[in-house]
Amino acid sequence: MTDHSTPKWLYPRPDLPPVLSPEEADVTVNLWLLPKFSMLTLYCLLEPLRVANRFGRSLFAWRLFSNDGGPVTASNGVTVDIDAALGRAPIFDNLFIVASYEAEATVASSQWAVLRQVAAHGGLLAALETGAFILARAGLLDGFEVALHWESAPAFVEEFPDLTLSDARYRFDRQRLTGGGGAASLDLMMAFIEREHGANLVAALSRQLVHSRLDPRIEVNAGREVGSEYHPRSVRRAEAIMEANLAQPLMIPDICRRVGQSQRQLNRLFQRYRGETAKGRYLSLRLDRARQILADSRTSVTQAALAVGFAQPAHFSRVYRERFGESPRTTAQRGRGLS
CATH class of the missing domain: 1.10.10.60 (Homeodomain-like)
Structure with a gap:
């Protein structure tokens, strides 16, 4: 007799390949990497997806995009291979913008068109760190609350005074997901996974990653120096x-x-x-x-x-x-x- 009290996501499956192709997975997460992006942010987005695939059926795949389809170098100097140029493959369900320094410097009209395409189809648009500037420039954050890195907040408010800025580490507002990047991206991705597959899976992920989720309403430390208290x-x-x-x-x-x-x-x-x-x-x-x-x-x-x-x-x-x-x-x- 089956014990229905046993949590659905209790043990990882060591026999399941953690890296899947889009054809094998239920959900494919699309990540657009801008030059000088944060490698820490990218790791925090990808690792929960990889580990989630060990807890049951084939859940997540991911695709990495760049402006031209070529490799992208992160702010730490590490170069990452890319699956395709943004706009080369159709994207309707979700798109994560992973940006840090000089976010808008290399964005062309064809990339703006992809963002509007995802929005028009009701897909999720997510922006990490300075990626919010790109969405705001495209007019895709109007009426949404925005979270981003505290260091970029003054410039964002100066340029987009009509948008509502949140003090939270990340903000899930309908079909927009924004966050300050860095380690907070781990909780942001947990929120995305919870929306797709529920709280039980996220609880199992947290145990596997030895991670305690923080309340997203906890404000970002607004530049206070260590020890300043x-x-x-x-x-x-x-x-x-x-x-x-x-x-x-x-x-x-x-x-x-x-x-x-x-x-x-x-x-x-x-x-x-x-x-x-x-x-x-x-x-x-x-x-x-x-x-x-x-x-x-x-x-x-x-x-x-x-x-x-x-x-x-x-x-x-x-x-x-x-x-x-x-x-x-x-x-x-x-x-x-x-x-």
Whole structure:
């Protein structure tokens, strides 16, 4: 007599080939790799699919696409072989955009057409890290909530102010799946597998991968440095005020009053824990934000300068060059693949 209380996905099947062809699998996951993509993100997307195939019938296959069908080199210098050029094989059910640095630099009109084709057929469009910029540019995130890497959030908000940005590690919103990439991609793919085959399989996968799933509503650590929680409270509060007022910078004495410290004492603490004065730290935060905006979006140099409180572009360019060793225009051109 069968024990129906036994979980359906209890033991892996060692005899089942973990890598299947699209003809053998129930679901084929299509991944479009952009140059300089994150290898960690790709591994976190593929490994749950491979392991899932050990728990029962033939579940998942995957295909890797590039712009031209040639190999793609990740940001760590490792080159990955590709199955086909995007657009060469029909895709209707799902497409995952795996991007990181300079995401839009190599995208052509034929690739935009594929995205719209998937959307028109009601397929799932997923975007990891800066892949959200590509979907947003195509107008395919209108009305959807978007999650992406915290470092890219300022540029995304600057360029797409009408879209709703989530603080979650990933966001599954109807036929759109977006996430910050990296290790969070493992949970994102678990959510995809759960939608396809249920929670029991995902529970078995988690045990097999020795992984504890995190609630996607847990906010991304917005750039906080390791150990920063041990910095003095006044330094942390001052930085929070600075980050909330990048477009319209406050005077340092005003910040001192808000945190209840004299300017001399606050400068002493910043010098000790940050290696620069409070004023210098404020300038660094503004310039770092400008660099993120220029590198990740099509925002002009003047717009980026205004976004971080510089009314004079010439002054902005001078201090930007002093900090990064290049002009803001050079940063912007490299982000668009024009350098």
